[in-house]
Amino acid sequence: MSKDFPIEELRAKFPALGRAAPFVYFDNAAGAQAPQGVLDTVAMHLLDFNVQRGGRYPKSVEVDRVIAAARAKVAAWINARDASEICFGLNATSFIRMVSLAIGQTLKPGRNRIVVTDLDHAANISTWQALEPMGAEIVFWKMRGDGTLHLEDLLPLLDERVRIVACTTVSHALGSLVNVGQVAHAAHWVGAELFLDSVHYGPHAPADVQRWDCDYLVCSGYKAFAPHMGFLWGRRELLAALPFFREDFIPDEPPYKVEAGTFVYENVAGMGAAVDYFESLGRHLDPKSNTPRGAIETAMEAIQGYEHQLSAAMLTVLRDAGAIVYGIADPERAQERVPTICFNLPENHPRDVVLRMAEEGFGIRDGHMYAPRLMARLGLAMDRGCVRASLVHYNTLAEVERFGEALRKIAT
Numbered sequence: 483m484s485k486d487f488p489i490e491e492l493r494a495k496f497p498a499l500g501r502a503a504p505f506v507y508f509d510n511a512a513g514a515q516a517p518q519g520v521l522d523t524v525a526m527h528l529l530d531f532n533v534q535r536g537g538r539y540p541k542s543v544e545v546d547r548v549i550a551a552a553r554a555k556v557a558a559w560i561n562a563r564d565a566s567e568i569c570f571g572l573n574a575t576s577f578i579r580m581v582s583l584a585i586g587q588t589l590k591p592g593r594n595r596i597v598v599t600d601l602d603h604a605a606n607i608s609t610w611q612a613l614e615p616m617g618a619e620i621v622f623w624k625m626r627g628d629g630t631l632h633l634e635d636l637l638p639l640l641d642e643r644v645r646i647v648a649c650t651t652v653s654h655a656l657g658s659l660v661n662v663g664q665v666a667h668a669a670h671w672v673g674a675e676l677f678l679d680s681v682h683y684g685p686h687a688p689a690d691v692q693r694w695d696c697d698y699l700v701c702s703g704y705k706a707f708a709p710h711m712g713f714l715w716g717r718r719e720l721l722a723a724l725p726f727f728r729e730d731f732i733p734d735e736p737p738y739k740v741e742a743g744t745f746v747y748e749n750v751a752g753m754g755a756a757v758d759y760f761e762s763l764g765r766h767l768d769p770k771s772n773t774p775r776g777a778i779e780t781a782m783e784a785i786q787g788y789e790h791q792l793s794a795a796m797l798t799v800l801r802d803a804g805a806i807v808y809g810i811a812d813p814e815r816a817q818e819r820v821p822t823i824c825f826n827l828p829e830n831h832p833r834d835v836v837l838r839m840a841e842e843g844f845g846i847r848d849g850h851m852y853a854p855r856l857m858a859r860l861g862l863a864m865d866r867g868c869v870r871a872s873l874v875h876y877n878t879l880a881e882v883e884r885f886g887e888a889l890r891k892i893a894t
C-alpha cells in the first residue's frame with residue numbers, strides 16, 4: 483500500500499516538515515502541521531479580506547462567501563446533509579459545553595440520564611457532569627482492559643431514561659476506534675441521541691454522519707491540518723429545536739443561532755483549504771472521482787490504509803524496545819486503531835523519556851492526556867501518566883524505524 487500512497491509528494495506539501503527536519507513531528511494528536519494551501523489561504527485572507535462580514539462592499543461580501551464555501555467543504559468532508567448544519571467557532575470544548583448547556587435545559591424527570599465513557603477526553607465528560615445541578619444523572623460506559631468500548635457493555639445502561647450518549651469516535655490517547663454506527667442504533671432504540679467527539683478522528687479516516695446516523699459531532703481544525711478553530715455539526719432539526727443563547731437580531735436558525743459573536747474567519751478559510759487538500763489527494767488517487775465527497779472519501783480511505791502500516795510498525799518497534807503499550811498492542815490488530823499510542827518504558831519516568839526523545843529529535847508528549855478517568859483505569863498517576871506518540875499520514879515508516887532505534891537506546 484505505501485508504494486501506492488504518494489507519501490513523498492504529500493510531505494512536500496507541508497513546508498513545516500522540511501523546515502523542522504531532522505526534527506520529527508510525532509505529537510500530532512495535540513495539533514498537526516498545515517499544508518501550503520492552508521498557509522496561503524490564511525495569509526491571503528488576512529491580506530485581502532480582513533474585514534467584518536455582513537457589509538455591502540465587495541471585500542465584506544467575499545468574507546461571507548468564504549464562510550459559506552468553507553461550510554460546504556466541511557459538510558462534504560463529514561457528509562452532512564446540508565451546509566447549514568455546520569457551525570463554526572473557537573474549539574471543540576466550547577461547542578460541547580454549548581450543546582450540553584442546551585441539552586441540560588431539555589432534561590426531564592425520567593429522561594435525565596447521560597451516558598459518558600471512561601475512555602474519552604475530559605472535554606466530553608466534565609462538560610456533561612457539569613449538568614448534574616440541572617438534574618442530570620451521569621452513567622459511565624466503561625472500556626474493556628484492552629482500551630476498547632463494547633456495545634454489550636453499553637446495552638445494559640440504555641433505557642428510556644437516557645437522554646443522550648456522549649462518546650468518542652476514536653480514543654485520543656489509546657487510538658482505539660469505536661463502532662459509532664452501532665452506538666447510534668442502540669441509543670436511538672431507546673429514544674436517546676448520540677453526541678460524538680470526533681476531534682481525534684478527523685485527520686485519520688472517513689467521517690460520515692449519515693452512515694453513522696449520529697445526532698451531533700464536534701471536531702477541531704487544528705488536529706486536521708487546518709488552523710486553530712472548531713466546528714459543530716448537528717442534525718438541522720435538532721439544532722433548530724435546542725435553546726442556544728443568541729441576541730434577538732440573530733436569526734433563530736442553524737448555523738447562526740449557534741455562532742454567538744465573531745469567530746476567526748481566516749482560520750475558517752484555512753479549514754476549507756484543508757478539505758481542499760483532502761479532495762485534491764482523492765482526485766490524485768482516483769482521477770475519476772466525480773464529486774468532492776467522493777474524492778474526499780477516497781483520500782480518507784487511503785490515509786486510513788497507510789496509517790494502518792504506521793500503527794503496525796509503531797507497535798512492533800515499541801514491543802522491541804520493551805515498552806508497555808496501553809490499549810491494542812498487537813500489530814495484527816492495527817486495523818482496530820489509529821497510530822496514536824500511549825506507552826511507558828519500565829523503570830523510566832515518562833517525562834524523562836520525552837526529554838530524551840526530544841534530544842533525539844522527536845516531538846512526543848507525556849502526562850495525563852486530559853483524561854484523568856482513563857489514567858485511573860490504566861493504574862497511572864495523574865502527575866506521571868504515560869508517553870504518547872501520535873502519527874498522521876505525513877509520517878513515514880523510516881521515521882518509525884528511527885524512533886525505535888532512539889527508544890531502544892533509552893530503554894537499555
Ligand SMILES: Cc1ncc(COP(=O)(O)O)c(C=O)c1O
Pocket residue numbers: 511512572573574575576603605606650653654679680681682701702711712
Ligand atoms: C478527543 C478530544 N476531544 C476534545 C479535545 C478538545 O478540543 P479543543 O482543543 O478543540 O477544545 C481534544 C483536544 O486535544 C481531543 O483530543
